[in-house]
Amino acid sequence: MVFSPILLSIEVAVCATSVSFVLGLFIAKQVVKLRRLKSLVDGILTLPLVLPPTVVGFFLLLTFGRNGLLGDMLAAMDVSVVFTLAGAIIAATVVSFPLMYRSARGAFEQFDRDLIYAGRTIGMSETKIFWRVIMPGCKPGIISGLVLTFARALGEFGATIMLAGNIPGKTQTMSLAIYSAVASGNREKAYMWVAIIMLISFTCMFLMNIFAARTRKSVKAGAAAGSIIKDEKSLPEGTAIL
């Protein structure tokens, strides 16, 4: 019971990161292909990153709450999101998604198109090109996006407290536990949660840096050898094919 915020935080962060990862990659791939309305779609998808989390939480509450667009539908299926763990996971997902999406989009856009074209001329299928050529090439960008997403989901506060509340043992994650501890004057407890969060976050960043340095080294070596240098006569925006 005492340590439930750790478990809840990790549960929320892992679930949110998984959903953001799959959605982020998929949507980034589609957006890169877009010819029109690209900046509009991009703006909407990035919005949760730039809005204050409480505003995001407020919109989520409107959507999932009673009389909300999805809230009624879910209520009909006897599913409740508000003040539940599912709500915490949804809040963390929405807030952390733009980080994954933007990292993946950046990686896809910078990827050398000639490698994709080369894959096609030698008869590789699109699926094979994606998994064996594009993904390995975009790995550094995607991994760093993944870590940022995880860190953001782990520390989510504003949107979570709006949608899922702060119920100990049910929706109280570590960030919320710190808030409650400080609010009730329990400094020692606050210090403990701060220390644990810092430890987890620092470990994540450390692992990411080791990994990124290793991958970047091999990619850089490839670029130095002339296989990733961009062509100055590259195609205009509208012709993006990914």
Place this chain on the structure above:
Amino acid sequence: MTLSVDIRKKLGKFTLDVRFETAGGILALLGASGSGKSMTLKCIAGIETPDEGRIELDGLTLFDSEKRVNLPTRERKVGYLFQHYALFPNMTALENVMAAVSGSKAEKRRIAEERLKSMYLLDSKDKYPAQISGGQQQRVALARMLVREPNIIMLDEPLSALDSYLKWQLEMELVDIFRGFDKPVVYVTHNRNEVYRVSDDVCVLENGASEPVVSTHELFLAPRTLAAALISGCKNFSRARRTGPRSVFAVDWGVELVTEAPVPGDVQYLGVRSHAIKAVGAELNRAGKPADAASGDPGNRGAANAPLPATNVLSCRVGKVVREMFSVIAMVRPEESEPASDFARIRVKMINDKWAALGEPVPPGRIHIRIDPAEILLLK
């Protein structure tokens, strides 16, 4: 094996309008950057889609806007060598080649290894592209391309990213491979020397439009249009008007020139390569330009003590002088030239000694130049 291309594509202000046919041998697509060479290759490969037209390869329609045929890239059986080879950096040389083979894993490996062996690459088969030399990278890319037994090979400026030492060696390797390939080879480049050494035929592209295919020999020795002459490296031009069966008036230079070749009626320009222009001494003044055209025998040229050839001698003022290590390039302007004309500057190149013998004239000193009648290009 025939490749026939007849396509149009609009890209903003740029319009690609390319038409050519090749039945084997090496066809060079020659043009400045931005002239649409790479775009043409991409259309043939199916990476880009033309707005309209047809592309046929060996009787197979790859693209036809009227019949709504547009084969996907992977079904076109084209070999495409990208500018920087586009080897997959996360795969070894062997894996790169295996990616182009279909079949069971053991079979893929056997076929890929065989191909690498034939290209002397077996020692580096487990190395990544970043770990092998530029020459080996090119060979791996060629192996990956050839292992699919394509019906055509297309190369997009394969040598442009290399330093000159490596370039020579790789160019020779490429030519060897082309000679052993009995299907069409399309070679894109902006380097005319490469074209001269490598290709059999040339199609010149300018601002997206193609000129008729000509043999390499014809392009360099007898270009027919101003654009072709420009791209073949000719630097001196004048507008021209026919004055007789073997004489032409160079409008921009203000002088009548005798030619060895008969002058066509519709001649519009004439061009002279720098090497065909010889300085004939600074001392000769215009009054001393003899009138007997009969002594204008090309056999006289270069002989130091021979009487000065009379025909095609222009009196010029020296403009800019550029010194190179062993030679001097002088930009001169014919005295009779139209002052406002862009074409009126003539580029004369000579070895240092010759320049010294002329007394190293400084601008606006006067020199006389002679244009070899056999080397005047008559252009449309």
